[in-house]
Amino acid sequence: MTRATPERRRGRQLPTTEELRVWRDFLETTESLRSELASRLQVESSLSPGDYAVLLALSEAQDRQMRSSQLATHIGWERSRLSHHLGRMERRGLIRRQECRTFPRGAEVHLTPTGAEAFRASTVPHLRAIRELFVDALTPEQLHAAGEIAAALRAHLGPQREE
Amino acid sequence: MTRATPERRRGRQLPTTEELRVWRDFLETTESLRSELASRLQVESSLSPGDYAVLLALSEAQDRQMRSSQLATHIGWERSRLSHHLGRMERRGLIRRQECRTFPRGAEVHLTPTGAEAFRASTVPHLRAIRELFVDALTPEQLHAAGEIAAALRAHLGPQREE
């Protein structure tokens, strides 16, 4: 795609004005969308997107409980981030932490009844909001394109090995 | 598009599994992209995306200076957020605040030489990263589709008047 001209040494790999416009539109819009969904979730359920991710994972887990580092891997968070977040969720009674019997240096994260109920109550409104603000905003073709775009971007993000 | 069935009253407006998958892909990928760009900007220029937005606006402003609330409007931030951010940027010498002569209760934000230079140095690498991670990751058709998707999403976000 960019290998046509021989003079592609430097300074030429900058985006055009139009490409930059698309980028900024894309950036700002996804940001607004994220924030609108977060705000609705907060208002309807007093949960943050982070809370939702943790509660979702625990709800689907065996015994509604999971080892901390498994949970981190599962939702793609750093352990430190998770630890901070679990601290806040524990204060609110959504989850409970306890030492892992079978593995002394591990911590088990348990879903509390409060947490389970909060998650249950939040699900339908949250999914409805996703449908309204994302799915219904796009034509089926655009929705499909969104999936492809995500895949393409991810493919370019992953292999950051080379200089 | 969704107006075919008469029974679309309630509970049916939840996303399908496939729609949800696309949404999660889209969400996670844009998040990763944002964070990778932020990280590169930080490493290359010691600037955050917020710093960049502020410096860009001031660089393009008349006299490299702007009233605080104009700046907020221009980059689409809440005044409070801007005030906090300007405080941090002022500590680092990137900008300077001073009372507005012509309008006593206003504050002028000035770009300092340090800030101008930091912005100048960050521009090319940052634009290059946008090109590499966003523009070059997509086919021209996908890039175009991304623009349309952003427009469609924004159109659905804006009019939040009705229940």
Next chain:
DNA sequence: CTAGCGCGATTGACGTGTCAACCATGCTAG
């Protein structure tokens, strides 16, 4: 036995974002 290593997890410092309260100034109505 013990020194050191690796690993799971936590902590602290700090930048960032939102919300609500506040402060200061000018304008307007009585």
Next chain:
DNA sequence: CTAGCATGGTTGACACGTCAATCGCGCTAG
């Protein structure tokens, strides 16, 4: 004149994220 209001801006409290340092515990090499 003054009481109140609107407006521009700041502040404080708190949630969230990242980075680097630390802690605790088991394992293994000497």
